[in-house]
Amino acid sequence: MKSMRFALPLALLACATPITAFADGTLAINVAPFASEVKLKDKVRKQLEGGGMEWGYANNRLVVTSVNKQFVGPVIDHLTRFGTNTTLNLPAGDYQISCVGMLYDGGLSVEKVLSKGAFFNENVLAFHIADGKVTTLDIKPTIRASSGFFLKLFMPEYLASVTLDGAGSPEVSLNSRTEKSVAWDDYHGDLKFKK
Numbered sequence: 001m002k003s004m005r006f007a008l009p010l011a012l013l014a015c016a017t018p019i020t021a022f023a024d025g026t027l028a029i030n031v032a033p034f035a036s037e038v039k040l041k042d043k044v045r046k047q048l049e050g051g052g053m054e055w056g057y058a059n060n061r062l063v064v065t066s067v068n069k070q071f072v073g074p075v076i077d078h079l080t081r082f083g084t085n086t087t088l089n090l091p092a093g094d095y096q097i098s099c100v101g102m103l104y105d106g107g108l109s110v111e112k113v114l115s116k117g118a119f120f121n122e123n124v125l126a127f128h129i130a131d132g133k134v135t136t137l138d139i140k141p142t143i144r145a146s147s148g149f150f151l152k153l154f155m156p157e158y159l160a161s162v163t164l165d166g167a168g169s170p171e172v173s174l175n176s177r178t179e180k181s182v183a184w185d186d187y188h189g190d191l192k193f194k195k
Helices: 002-016 042-049 110-117
Strands: 025-031 052-058 061-065 078-081 084-090 093-102 118-129 134-143 157-164
Touching: 025 078, 025 118, 052 084, 078 084, 110 118, 118 134, 118 157
Parallel strands: 025 134, 061 093
Antiparallel strands: 025 084, 052 061, 052 078, 093 118, 134 157
16 A cells, blocks of 8 residues: 555656757857958947847748848847857657748838848758757858849858868758749748738
8 A cells, every 4th residue: 555655646747847858969050250241330230240140940940031030030039140050859850941931122111121122041951860969060251242132232142052071051041032932922831820
């Protein structure tokens, strides 16, 4: 009877304790210091150098955004400042990076600005997390002279590459508008916040 009194609370405690999933690998995110191919005023450069990349993680996908996070579907709860790094423990497996980008093209209301300039780049870069290993995501935030960005807004282009076991991927732009980008009004997926 005494053993039952001891075993019952232990069984109840075990049932009430959530099961913790242990991460198998690590994603190291290195965001380089901000760089510009165009001449910037010192005041503007100082403000930009203190900025960072906003991103979130859900369902085997990293989501980077240049659009205010209140308009983005996944939770954007990370800010990695330019010139810093962070790590994220993840289960082993395959992952994608998507981006909600913005090129200012006019508009006097938030809706018009998003309608004219915001877009979605889904699955622009893949990476793998291996058991017990570190995968490195390198981001170079750069204002490019030829990027087509409306330079007065000084929106950096995020040039990204991934390295695992010494093998690196080609560098890709996460937030450039390309023929594969989906315009704000034409997109109906989960990257857009639905009211």
